[in-house]
Amino acid sequence: MAELMAQAGVGALLVHGNVAARQDVQYVCGFPPRHDTYACLTERGDALFVQLFNHVANAREMSAWSDVRWGGIDTGATLARHLAALALERERIGLVGQIPYQQRDRLDTLLPGAAFTDLTPAFRRHRLVKSPEEIEWTRRGAALCDLALEALLAAVRPGTTDQELGALVEAAYSRAGGHHTICFLGSASMADGGRVSPAQNWADRLVRAGDIVFIELSAGYGGYTGQVLRTIAVGAQPTPLIQRLHDVAEAAYTAIVAAIRPGATANELLEAAALIDEAGFTVCDDVVHGYQGGYLPPIIRTPATQHAPLGDLRLEPGMMLVVQPNVVSRDGRHGVQPGQLVLVTLTGAEPLHRVPLRLFVRP
Numbered sequence: 001m002a003e004l005m006a007q008a009g010v011g012a013l014l015v016h017g018n019v020a021a022r023q024d025v026q027y028v029c030g031f032p033p034r035h036d037t038y039a040c041l042t043e044r045g046d047a048l049f050v051q052l053f054n055h056v057a058n059a060r061e062m063s064a065w066s067d068v069r070w071g072g073i074d075t076g077a078t079l080a081r082h083l084a085a086l087a088l089e090r091e092r093i094g095l096v097g098q099i100p101y102q103q104r105d106r107l108d109t110l111l112p113g114a115a116f117t118d119l120t121p122a123f124r125r126h127r128l129v130k131s132p133e134e135i136e137w138t139r140r141g142a143a144l145c146d147l148a149l150e151a152l153l154a155a156v157r158p159g160t161t162d163q164e165l166g167a168l169v170e171a172a173y174s175r176a177g178g179h180h181t182i183c184f185l186g187s188a189s190m191a192d193g194g195r196v197s198p199a200q201n202w203a204d205r206l207v208r209a210g211d212i213v214f215i216e217l218s219a220g221y222g223g224y225t226g227q228v229l230r231t232i233a234v235g236a237q238p239t240p241l242i243q244r245l246h247d248v249a250e251a252a253y254t255a256i257v258a259a260i261r262p263g264a265t266a267n268e269l270l271e272a273a274a275l276i277d278e279a280g281f282t283v284c285d286d287v288v289h290g291y292q293g294g295y296l297p298p299i300i301r302t303p304a305t306q307h308a309p310l311g312d313l314r315l316e317p318g319m320m321l322v323v324q325p326n327v328v329s330r331d332g333r334h335g336v337q338p339g340q341l342v343l344v345t346l347t348g349a350e351p352l353h354r355v356p357l358r359l360f361v362r363p
Contacts, residue, residue: 093116124297209235232359252325262314288300290321297310318344
């Protein structure tokens with residue numbers, strides 16, 4: 001962070017976070033915020049400003065920084081007073097994250113001599129390549145996901161509900177000390193379709209013979225999580241369409257992983273995903289995205305469904321990608337969603353999950 005600040009010529013760096021974007025603040029000081037929180041980095045010392053008042057004690061327990069304070073009833077004004085006390089009211093100040101308009105407006109009003117600059121893109125570029133310590137923490141997170149996925153595979157059967165299965169998954173990693181990020185889970189009839197991806201809010205739907213169950217799971221430790229996606233056929237063999245969808249998804253996964261290597265471009269991965277289009281199918285989600293530290297680039301779909309140009313990003317060792325070929329029928333009624341987190345190494349891609357990437361069948 002000191003190097004980032006020096007390159008940008010800023011005297012202070014304000015990193016914003018909340019429950020929807022915890023990673024940035026957690027990265028710099030170890031605390032995962034819920035309400036609007038700011039990590040303020042300066043040459044004269046770092047301070048964490050937390051909302052709400054009753055969250056300060058917990059932040060002091062979790063943060064690596066000793067200076068942890070309440071943000072006050074007006075966090076923008078509190079930050080302005082802090083920067084003025086450090087004689088930084090006329091400095092160039094870097095900002096990271098999606099700062100609420102009202103708080104940014106207070107900074108502009110109370111510090112009219114300061115020049116604010118958005119360092120979020122530079123911060124994101126820094127976070128693309130993980131340190132050896134981050135990689136080891138991610139391996140721990142991936143192992144927690146695998147543990148929970150194995151618990152799901154052992155428990156899923158006709159007569160369970162989506163809610164029961166989701167609770168079982170969360171209990172499995174929680175008992176092992178894991179922290180929650182996402183547990184999306186849902187079920188649908190293989191014959192009738194109607195759902196093509198896991199649900200963000202579990203239903204009380206009863207799983208029946210002939211259904212499929214989808215899961216997308218991210219759990220971990222200290223903000224470092226795995227991400228694993230699997231599809232399970234329950235009480236029956238996969239229908240021909242479901243099997244075909246999963247075969248194409250597995251082929252796409254294999255092709256994309258084979259293309260991952262240092263120096264590879266995002267467009268090369270996009271080309272590998274083209275076989276989904278060529279098979280006559282489509283997708284509902286991104287097929288590849290960067291991971292660990294937020295929803296990072298490259299964000300890749302298929303050539304026929306790509307939302308935006310990919311730019312000139314090239315892969316480097318230490319980057320992490322989620323490869324998740326969510327293959328969907330053209331009518332949007334049937335789909336599968338296998339995938340997992342991989343690490344870019346000197347020789348290619350290393351999967352960080354050990355549960356096989358295949359279509360599971362459970363009686």
